[in-house]
Amino acid sequence: MSDAELVLRSTRVITPAGTRAASVLVARGTITAVLPHDAGTPPGARVADFGDDVLLPGLVDTHVHVNDPGRTEWEGFWTATRAAAAGGITTLVDMPLNSLPPTTTVDHLRIKQEAARDKAHIDVGFWGGALPGNLKDLRPLHEAGVLGFKAFLSPSGVDEFPHLDQRQLARSLAEIAGFGGLLAVHAEDPGHLAAAPQRGGPRYADFLASRPHDAEDSAVAALVAQAARSGGRVHVLHLSSGNALPLIAAARADGVRLTVETCPHYLTLTAEEVPDGASEFKCCPPIREAANRDLLWQALADGTVDCVVTDHSPSTADLKTDDFATAWGGISGLQLSLPAVWTEARRRGHGLEDVVRWMSARPAALVGLCRKGAIEAGRDADFAVLAPDEAFTVDPAALQHRNRVTAYAGRTLYGVVRSTWLRGRRVVADGRFAEPQGRLLRRGG
Known part of the structure; x- marks a missing residue:
């Protein structure tokens, strides 16, 4: 003392x-x-x-798109980490895409780290990316210190970060499992997305129909099957569909190494309240109905969903047009994530201890940051x-x-x-x- x-x-x-x-x-x-x-x-x-x-222990946000370098007009380490700090977040983990170059090789990781150096108001870790053509880069990225790997099962929205098909997913997951890594996956099935009605324009109902529950549910099912076969660690990113929860719970009960996150906007906003043309509400997968939101809260309460992170994905204002089909899909939530989640949590009878578990302890544990996530000696x-x-x-x-x-x-x-x-x-x-x-x-x- x-x-x-x-x-x-x-x-x-x-x-x-x-x-x-x-x-x-x-x-x-x-x-x-x-x-x-x-x-x-x-x-x-x-x-x-x-x-x-x-x-509280400082919050840990493991899903942030800083976009630096390359798209710094969208965001950057200086502004993103200030917003995080203003919201009580002391650690963020930067996603590998939307920056140029994406974090898919060790050389690209070094470029990203140099962009962050001297600009970070809080601590910053990095995800690597798993792409169709970079299998040989995964182990070197792991050895260089990335906290895990991000992959898409459907188009990412940027050409330089293509998605994996099921064969490529199996190969990447096997490689990552071989060195004890973590694969985090944007789980929407491209076939279901292609089959959904695609109508442009300002109506949120049309956009919601274009990203149906089935697209998430089928992708999660395929991911669970791949995880069960490989024995690897798999994390479902930004779960929106409550329909996938029984499958997730069953897989975990069977010993599949599966973790799940959701986001403040899925827990606090509903499709019924999104005004037409208001693409500041657009994200993929989408904000769904109030009844679906209730399912996500129940899953947090019973532990089926592990953690709450922002998926902070900003863009310039001009990309947020009133056409939901063409507007950039992403919600900026770093600074407001804690009060947004706490506002709804307290209304539903949850305490701050629950919020700390979802937004600090479990995200830190997910990516192995053993010095973060709790107020106790040694942290x-x-x-x-x-x-x-x-x-x-x-x-x-x-x-x-x-x-x-x-x-x-x-x-x-x-x-x-x-x-x-x-x-x-x-x-x-x-x-x-x-x-x-x-x-x-x-x-x-």
Whole structure:
């Protein structure tokens, strides 16, 4: 205790053992002890007392499209990590596509890392990409420190990142399983998408019909079968269709190494409320009906769905046209993910401990970041300070991501992030940011 440099106190600290009044001791960027609230202050230590505001472990977002380098007019490491920090996120993992070049070789990974260096306000890890032509690059990428691999089963939306067919998926999964890696998959079946009605225009109902439940459900079924045959670790990205949940639950009960994520927009928005022409709500797979949303919440509660991450996928405003068929598909959610999820969670009777499990502990565990995701001795001193009962109205002008297009504009949300801390140093408080101090993470970090 005597070497503590910093003590953070709150009457509500969320730890793996539950929520309690506590003093959290920090030295050299690491949590050294979690003591009773009234524990004495070590000589020379600074004290930050947050009163009744809640001290959470910093959130971990394992699904973020930063688009840097190459499409930095869409987003970039400077703006994305500021938005994340403003929302209580202290670690993000960058997806391998939408940047140029995509992260599909070690050389491309080095280019991505150089783009992030000195711009990251929070810690950043990287996914590698699994493409039809880069089987030989997967093991070197793993050895270079990527946290896992991303693949599509249907067209990705960008030409430089083609999707895998079932034969290619089997080969990639076998290769990744051979070195103990993780394959994360965008699961929509191209055949079902091609067979669905494709009508352009501003009607959200037409867009929803073009991305039916069956496209997700059949792709998840094929993925489960491949995972069962290979014995490899497979992660279903951004699950939208509640119809796939029984299959997922059965596969897990049978021992298939399968994990699943969903996203704040699937948990907080519904198809019934999307205005025609409002393509800020467009994403793939799509936001579905309210009854489907209820299924996703139940799956979170019973553990069928493991975690909640943003799939932050921004673009320039001009690409968000009023034609759902041609508008860019992606929702920008980094800064608002915690209050959005918390607002709906509290309405449904869930507590902040649940939100921390879904948005910090489990994403960290998914990608093997053993120093992240909890307030306990030996972990990085990454925190968010939250006023959970304070409400605010979303003003796009207050957002930190580069293009301030948001599906949450004008919504009243609960949960104001007072400050965010990275390894014991305050990253942001009251809208004021420190200089970038994030690190580039490797697998096992």
